[in-house]
Amino acid sequence: MKFLVPLKRVFDPDTRIRLKADGSGVETDGVKYAINPFDAIALEEALRARDLHGSGEVVVVSIGSTDSQEQLRAGLAMGADRALLVRHEAEIDSLAVAKILAAVYKKEQPNLVLMGKQAIDDDSNQVGQMLAGLLGIGQATFISKLTLPADANEATCCRETDAGLEIVNVTLPAVITADLRLNEPRYVTALGIMKAKKKPLEELTPADLGVDATSRVRTLKLGLAPKRSAGIRVQSVDELLQKLRAETLIP
Amino acid sequence: MTANSTHVLVVAELERGQVKGATLAAVACAQQIAQKTGGRFDILALGHETSSVGDALGKYGAGRVYLADSSDLKNPQADKASQVITQVAKTAGATVVIAASSTFSKDILPRVAAQLDAGMLTDVLSVTAEGNDWTLQRALFAGNVIATVALDGPVKVFTVRASAFAAPSPSSTASPVASVELNSAGQPNQIKFVSCDEKPSGRPDATEARIVVSGGRALKNSEDFERLIGGLADVLGAAVGSSRALVDAGITPNALQIGQTGKVVAPELYMALGMSGAIQHLAGMKDSKRIVAVNTDPEAPIFEVADYGLVGDVYQVVPELIQKLK
Numbered sequence: 001m002k003f004l005v006p007l008k009r010v011f012d013p014d015t016r017i018r019l020k021a022d023g024s025g026v027e028t029d030g031v032k033y034a035i036n037p038f039d040a041i042a043l044e045e046a047l048r049a050r051d052l053h054g055s056g057e058v059v060v061v062s063i064g065s066t067d068s069q070e071q072l073r074a075g076l077a078m079g080a081d082r083a084l085l086v087r088h089e090a091e092i093d094s095l096a097v098a099k100i101l102a103a104v105y106k107k108e109q110p111n112l113v114l115m116g117k118q119a120i121d122d123d124s125n126q127v128g129q130m131l132a133g134l135l136g137i138g139q140a141t142f143i144s145k146l147t148l149p150a151d152a153n154e155a156t157c158c159r160e161t162d163a164g165l166e167i168v169n170v171t172l173p174a175v176i177t178a179d180l181r182l183n184e185p186r187y188v189t190a191l192g193i194m195k196a197k198k199k200p201l202e203e204l205t206p207a208d209l210g211v212d213a214t215s216r217v218r219t220l221k222l223g224l225a226p227k228r229s230a231g232i233r234v235q236s237v238d239e240l241l242q243k244l245r246a247e248t249l250i251p
Numbered sequence: 252m253t254a255n256s257t258h259v260l261v262v263a264e265l266e267r268g269q270v271k272g273a274t275l276a277a278v279a280c281a282q283q284i285a286q287k288t289g290g291r292f293d294i295l296a297l298g299h300e301t302s303s304v305g306d307a308l309g310k311y312g313a314g315r316v317y318l319a320d321s322s323d324l325k326n327p328q329a330d331k332a333s334q335v336i337t338q339v340a341k342t343a344g345a346t347v348v349i350a351a352s353s354t355f356s357k358d359i360l361p362r363v364a365a366q367l368d369a370g371m372l373t374d375v376l377s378v379t380a381e382g383n384d385w386t387l388q389r390a391l392f393a394g395n396v397i398a399t400v401a402l403d404g405p406v407k408v409f410t411v412r413a414s415a416f417a418a419p420s421p422s423s424t425a426s427p428v429a430s431v432e433l434n435s436a437g438q439p440n441q442i443k444f445v446s447c448d449e450k451p452s453g454r455p456d457a458t459e460a461r462i463v464v465s466g467g468r469a470l471k472n473s474e475d476f477e478r479l480i481g482g483l484a485d486v487l488g489a490a491v492g493s494s495r496a497l498v499d500a501g502i503t504p505n506a507l508q509i510g511q512t513g514k515v516v517a518p519e520l521y522m523a524l525g526m527s528g529a530i531q532h533l534a535g536m537k538d539s540k541r542i543v544a545v546n547t548d549p550e551a552p553i554f555e556v557a558d559y560g561l562v563g564d565v566y567q568v569v570p571e572l573i574q575k576l577k
Contacts, residue, residue: 017392026396093370094361122391123511124373126361129329133365138441139329141358144505156445160505161354162456162514163266167445168328174441180512181499216370218401220386225397228537231558237571240543240561249520249541250462250487250576 001056003046004110008036009068038116042178044185047079053150076196077188083201093217098130103209117177128177138174144181257290260345265298272459273351273413299325305428312422319431328442333362352410364408372409394534414517460490467494467526479569510535525565528553
């Protein structure tokens with residue numbers, strides 16, 4: 001089976017977010033980057049399926065500047081077979097990302113696209129669903145378990161929904177998006193990093209793919225969310241109840 | 252009406268045949284937009300045996316309430332549901348398609364946006380519409396940054412954060428109800444529902460409750476969680492919530508998770524019991540009106556956002572609370 005796994009370059013999850021003084025963007029000086037954690041989970045799942053099947057290919061793809069090579073090399077070091085970088089520097093929205101990925105999908109013809117349910121920077125949670133919609137193929141979002149036999153023409157997915165755990169069968173090819181509890185991604189080893197240096201990393205542009213990557217979403221301004229300040233410490237349950245009753249929050 | 256007037260389509264979410272409370276926040280947002288732009292709004296509900304929701308959704312001045320009713324939509328999946336929404340949006344000439352944020356809308360609406368070739372935003376906090384210039388606000392980076400963004404294009408799609416919009420105003424005239432013609436032959440059939448482990452708890456949903464009682468890592472097992480967090484919630488008529496740590500440990504079901512990747516809530520009162528206050532959790536509750544924190548560690552970050560902090564062990568504090576509230 002062939003897997004396509006999009007990887008987004010994001011700030012390391014532990015980064016303390018600072019804004020540029022003019023509100024035009026986020027301060028990037030001294031910031032460490034990582035593969036979007038949800039995408040790393042998706043990649044781990046694809047690698048496990050390939051290795052369990054004993055055959056197949058895992059292709060990682062990223063959209064961004066040449067800096068995104070770092071995350072693609074990390075994906076190759078985890079065990080992906082080859083990488084594609086679609087060079088694009090300007091602001092891009094989910095729909096334009098999905099259009100680029102749809103063009104990559106048509107070029108690569110994978111059996112399954114496995115990707116993170118959302119990126120931890122913009123928390124949009126859109127691209128996988130848009131990609132499936134553009135291609136007219138099935139989707140299973142927010143999954144915490146995947147059952148995918150080697151010769152399957154459908155995948156059984158356990159989805160984490162607001163109501164509870166939902167099981168669906170989705171016809172392949174399909175787009176599947178990973179939630180946190182799907183797996184724990186492996187650590188990159190020194191041997192993995194050595195091997196990754198020899199694996200192919202191809203670069204192309206949206207124009208090469210025939211895609212207009214104009215963004216319909218334009219960021220005008222960023223501001224820090226208002227901070228809550230700490231209130232008071234109460235010394236006992238009685239004092240707490242008295243405070244809450246004074247505000248008629250509880251009976 | 253001019254050709255380019257604003258026409259909002261609100262996608263309602265149903266749960267066990269009833270309209271979910273969060274849907275009303277999206278209706279309130281649609282009312283705001285219609286008022287500011289001189290436009291109109293309709294509501295679409297998808298499901299099976301939906302006749303009773305027509306009345307419930309018809310109270311808010313929608314130009315029309317569309318009901319798409321079919322056994323195929325009993326547990327609506329993204330392939331069929333997105334096709335129905337796209338069809339109604341195109342037929343009705345909708346220029347804006349919105350819904351309240353939830354796993355239902357996040358699963359389906361991006362697919363609709365792709366089918367309509369529309370830009371989309373998730374979890375919108377406010378909307379300013381002046382002619383064709385739309386600016387919207389939404390949170391980034393686990394709620395730490397608020398972005399003001401423009402959304403271009405003839406059709407716009409977004410989900411709204413329910414807690415950011417007040418209840419819609421009622422209307423004296425009931426909206427006409429129209430049923431959507433569904434052509435089952437042309438329906439996609441790529442996603443097949445098998446089962447859902449949904450267990451009605453009898454407690455309100457955390458996104459709709461006035462009080463949310465939430466437990467964290469200090470709770471050692473499911474029995475203790477139910478006895479303490481569930482017990483306190485029940486004497487208060489509150490919803491229950493949980494940190495990711497308890498979900499990962501198998502102590503609470505995923506559906507209870509509050510935070511960046513779970514539900515985002517903003518009740519009148521949020522009680523954070525035995526939880527440290529990781530930024531991913533704060534992203535899901537820091538807009539609550541009042542926050543109470545109980546934790547044995549006086550340095551726990553949760554105290555930095557709490558209005559009332561009590562240093563103590565939930566195993567002692569919570570039984571005392573329950574006893575004194577009974």
